[in-house]
Amino acid sequence: MTSSIDPIEENTNANPDCLPSFSLALPAYSADHRVQMLNKTLDGRMMGFEPMIVHAEPGDTVTFVATDKGHDSVSIKNGIPEGQAEWKGNISSDITVTVSAEGVNMYECNLDSLKAIKYPGKAKAVADEIFTKIAGGGQ
Numbered sequence: 001m002t003s004s005i006d007p008i009e010e011n012t013n014a015n016p017d018c019l020p021s022f023s024l025a026l027p028a029y030s031a032d033h034r035v036q037m038l039n040k041t042l043d044g045r046m047m048g049f050e051p052m053i054v055h056a057e058p059g060d061t062v063t064f065v066a067t068d069k070g071h072d073s074v075s076i077k078n079g080i081p082e083g084q085a086e087w088k089g090n091i092s093s094d095i096t097v098t099v100s101a102e103g104v105n106m107y108e109c110n111l112d113s114l115k116a117i118k119y120p121g122k123a124k125a126v127a128d129e130i131f132t133k134i135a136g137g138g139q
Contacts, residue, residue, distance in 0.1 A: 030059040032096075037064055037071035037109060045126075047071070047112040053133050056099045063096040064089060064107075071109045073097075079106030104134060 033054045041048040054062055064073035072089040080086065081103025089095030091111070099105070 030061065031056070033060060033062045035062060035064050035073075036067040037073065039068040039070075047109065049073075049107075049109075052130060058099050058102060060099045061096050062099065063094060065094050066092050070111060072111070073107050074110050076106040076108055079104075081105065 033056050035054060036050045038048055038050055040046055041050045041052070049064070056062055066072075069092040072091045072093070073095055074088045075084075075086045075097075077086075081101040083101035084103070084105060085098075085100060087095060087097045087107075097105075
């Protein structure tokens with residue numbers, strides 16, 4: 001079978017400003033991070049989130065899973081970046097939060113925060129540990 005298409009000859013005089021071009025818009029892929037709300041974390045902490053730190057990008061979602069009942073996830077007032085919507089989950093219910101701004105999003109369990117107030121030294125130690133991990137990029 002013969003082809004009626006002529007072979008393309010190389011044009012060595014082509015003007016690079018006139019070459020065809022295109023841009024390809026690829027869909028943005030976002031991740032869904034899952035955080036368990038637990039009575040006891042893997043490292044033995046009572047009443048906590050696992051993992052404690054999530055590295056998420058704007059557009060990602062974070063789903064707080066009520067693995068153990070009696071917990072919720074609530075953004076801390078003045079603890080989220082500008083442009084991030086506050087959230088308040090229901091007790092013993094999952095909640096999915098969309099990350100909409102770069103920065104650190106701080107959150108708590110309403111019931112467990114009462115214990116943090118009662119034991120401020122322990123709460124400070126946990127906060128110091130979190131900020132050390134964030135600064136070092138650790139998990």
